[in-house]
């Protein structure tokens with residue numbers, strides 16, 4: 407086996423033993439509170455640990471949505487108690503009048519009382535999850551009570567009356583889970599998205615991420631990088647005076663090349679993952695009276711935009727948010743593209759062009775009866791400018807012409823314009839609408855690689871840039887190559903939370919609701 411002590415020293419140069427206990431998972435961390443502390447002390451003590459806020463350490467919160475509901479779940483979490491007179495067990499025993507804690511993870515139906523006044527508050531299910539086998543890794547309990555506001559309020563008040571207890575901050579349960587190594591950053595982000603998921607597709611994507619599918623991939627890459635680092639360090643340390651196998655450096659370059667390919671492919675996903683979180687932006691453009699507003703209304707199933715036989719009806723951008731087969735979509739209808747002396751109409755055309763350039767997908771709608779004379783179409787110059795090979799051409803008003811004889815014209819036009827996809831529809835009869843819809847959805851989701859956070863993309867790009875340098879340096883300066891490998895590994899580490907992540911954490915937890 408090759409010696410790899412230098413590599414591991416470099417990577418974990420802070421030494422896991424010196425790390426604050428609260429962050430067992432992280433190799434390097436400089437929490438924000440620390441930096442402030444350090445700045446004011448004007449010296450940087452190595453890994454001194456600032457206590458989190460003082461005060462009661464057992465937290466509780468309503469974990470289900472507030473308001474009228476059949477059941478409300480109240481969650482309690484506290485340090486693993488050595489005695490039942492501390493932490494989470496206090497509430498479980500004092501509020502149910504049980505003599506000892508119930509069996510772990512088994513529901514018991516109990517009357518629930520105020521811990522000091524002994525007033526009966528409700529009757530409900532009590533669950534006891536001793537740490538570390540719980541969501542937060544701490545001693546946790548759940549009260550499943552009746553969902554009315556008054557009942558919920560009274561149980562929360564009762565919990566608040568226990569001296570060691572306080573109401574949880576936003577995301578504090580998840581934060582404790584993270585601190586106790588129960589979740590990593592990508593799983594947390596997945597969870598945050600899951601809570602915010604509005605459509606089925608977003609939910610599935612979030613669920614997948616929460617289950618750690620991304621983490622596995624990123625961890626795999628990071629492992630490969632660490633292996634490369636070990637090999638490179640070995641060459642640096644022993645290359646000159648000992649017999650290191652030939653081709654070790656070559657092995658590194660082969661792995662680096664493979665990694666570069668995988669990361670590139672992962673990044674080259676048309677932003678599908680990110681798009682799904684925010685919605686796919688689709689812009690509909692075309693000449694006046696093509697039926698753009700009619701198409702928007704058909705997809706939106708309401709009269710969102712004004713339709714008339716007067717060309718130039720739409721002036722402003724009309725946006726509609728839709729759920730297309732589970733996918734969040736923002737659809738924009740725009741002013742008909744043509745040259746005009748009307749200042750307001752020209753402003754509309756300008757806005758339409760701007761919208762096209764910033765959207766994720768561009769649909770150009772043309773009316774079938776007019777495509778025969780496309781070159782003579784008024785405004786065809788602007789139209790031409792708006793079309794790229796990625797534009798989806800939709801020919802509308804299939805009802806208004808003889809489709810069979812038009813087939814040839816459509817094929818010719820598709821070639822002339824250089825687009826890859828042309829569909830035929832009629833907003834009037836509904837012909838072709840379902841297929842167009844299906845194709846739209848397929849189109850938007852044809853990639854399997856999913857990057858749901860701009861942060862991932864940013865760090866993966868940084869990793870890729872470092873790997874490019876590795877290839878450059880490998881033959882000239884191996885020490886620099888090793889440093890670039892370290893940069894690459896820490897870029898990936900930042901995604902899963904293995905390096906300084908305090909800022910990300912703060913941002914992330916603020917997205918959580920209280921009780922999660």
Ligand SMILES: Nc1nc2c(ncn2[C@@H]2O[C@H](COP(=O)(O)OP(=O)(O)OP(=O)(O)O)[C@@H](O)[C@H]2O)c(=O)[nH]1
Pocket residue numbers: 693694695696697698699700701712713714715716717718719720721740741742743802803804805806831832833834835
């Ligand atoms: N026969 C037929 N007429 C249609 C179809 N779709 C739309 N129209 C008609 O075409 C005319 C123009 O429709 P709009 O939806 O206002 O067209 P537009 O592209 O939004 O027009 P501007 O906003 O003026 O650029 C209206 O009279 C519609 O009823 C279709 O599929 N078949």
Ligand SMILES: [K+]
Pocket residue numbers: 694695713714715716717718719720
């Ligand atoms: K019109």
Ligand SMILES: [Mg+2]
Pocket residue numbers: 698699700711712713719720739740742
């Ligand atoms: Mg219109």
